[in-house]
Amino acid sequence: MRQTFTYGQEQFSYEVAFTKKKIGKIAIHVFPDASVRVDAPEGETASKVHAAVLKRARWIKRHVNDARALREDILPRDYVSGETFFYLGRRYQLKVRSANGVASGVKFYRGAFHVTANKDKFAVSKQLRKWYRERAEEMFSRRFDELTSQLRWLKEVPSWRMVAMKKQWGSCSPAGAILLNPHLIKAPRKCIDYVILHELCHLKSYAGFWVTRRSGGVVFRHLDDLDAVFESDTCADLRQLICAFQPPPGL
Numbered sequence: 023m024r025q026t027f028t029y030g031q032e033q034f035s036y037e038v039a040f041t042k043k044k045i046g047k048i049a050i051h052v053f054p055d056a057s058v059r060v061d062a063p064e065g066e067t068a069s070k071v072h073a074a075v076l077k078r079a080r081w082i083k084r085h086v087n088d089a090r091a092l093r094e095d096i097l098p099r100d101y102v103s104g105e106t107f108f109y110l111g112r113r114y115q116l117k118v119r120s121a122n123g124v125a126s127g128v129k130f131y132r133g134a135f136h137v138t139a140n141k142d143k144f145a146v147s148k149q150l151r152k153w154y155r156e157r158a159e160e161m162f163s164r165r166f167d168e169l170t171s172q173l174r175w176l177k178e179v180p181s182w183r184m185v186a187m188k189k190q191w192g193s194c195s196p197a198g199a200i201l202l203n204p205h206l207i208k209a210p211r212k213c214i215d216y217v218i219l220h221e222l223c224h225l226k227s228y229a230g231f232w233v234t235r236r237s238g239g240v241v242f243r244h245l246d247d248l249d250a251v252f253e254s255d256t257c258a259d260l261r262q263l264i265c266a267f268q269p270p271p272g273l
Contacts, residue, residue, distance in 0.1 A: 023038040023040075024038075025038060025068075025071075025072060025075070027072070027075055027076055027079060029079040029082070034058065034079075034082060034083065036050075036059065036060050036075060036082075037058065037060070038059075038068075039059055039060065040062055040065075040066065041061055041062070041064060045062075045063055048061065048062045048063075048074040049061040049062075050074070050075065050078055050081075052082060052085040052086055052089055053089070054089055054092070056086050056089040056090045058082060060074070099143070099147070100143055101116070101118070101147050101150070102116070102118060102143070103115075103118045104116070107135060107150070107208075108208035109130070109135075109154075109157070109207065109208060110161075110207065110208070110211060111209055111211070114130075114134055115133070115135070116150075117136050117137070118139065118141060118146055119136065119137070119138050120140065120141050121140055124138055125138070126139045126140075126145070127153075128152070128153035135150065154204060154205075154207055154208070155204050157207050158202075158204040159184065161207055161211075161214065162184065162207075162218070165211070165215055165218055166182060166218055169218050169219055169222065170222065173222060176222070176225065180198045180225060181198075181199050181200070182199070182200040182201070183199070183200075183201060183202075184201070184202050184203070184204045185201045185202075185203065186203060186204055191206050191217045192218070192220065192221045194224040194225065198225055200218075200221045202221075
C-alpha cells in the first residue's frame, strides 16, 4: 500500500508492508535508492501508520535527501585524475601517471591514490581493483581475527573468503562459510565490523546468547539486538555510510 505525506515544500511517498511477524512497533526504513518502506504489525490501522510516519517526517526527509546525494557517487567512472574514490569511509583523489616503461601499480600517500598505468580507463581500473582487493584481504583478516576472539560461544573460527557481490555485503552459508564483499573496504571500519559480526551471529542459531562485542556501550545479546541497534537513530550516520557504498556494477 503506497501513501504520501508532505513535509515543508516536498512530498514524499512510502510503501506500507504489513507483517505477521511479532514486531513491537512500526518500523521505518530508508533504502539506498531513496525509497521508504514502513513495516507495521498485521491489523494496524492506516491512520496509526500514517501518524507514525508524520512523527518521523523530519528524519525521513533528511535520510531520503542523504540517500539521493549518496547515489551520485555510484555514477560511472572515467578513471582520470581528479576523480575521487572511497577508502575506509573517506573520499580520496585519484592521480594518474602514464607508465612510460615504469611498472604499473598503485601507491596511497598524501591523501591520494597515485596510479601508474597506461592512461586507459580499463588499465587504471584494473590496477585500482587489485589494490582495493589487497587492502581488503589485509583489513578483513585483522578484523575477523579480532572479532572472533571476542565471541566466547564460538567453538572454532569459521572459514571466510572474498566474493564480489552486487547486492550483498556479506553472507553466511548453511555450512558456516562466510563470504565478504571486497567493496566493503570502501566503508568505515565500524561498518566492516558490523558486517563481519552480523555474519558471525548467524552461526548461533538460537536467541539468548551473549556477544562480547561492545559498540557505543551496547552489548549485543543476539542478532536481532545487533540489527536493532544498527537501525536506531544513534547509528543513523553509520547506516547511511553503509548505504553509500553500493558495489558499482561491473567493478
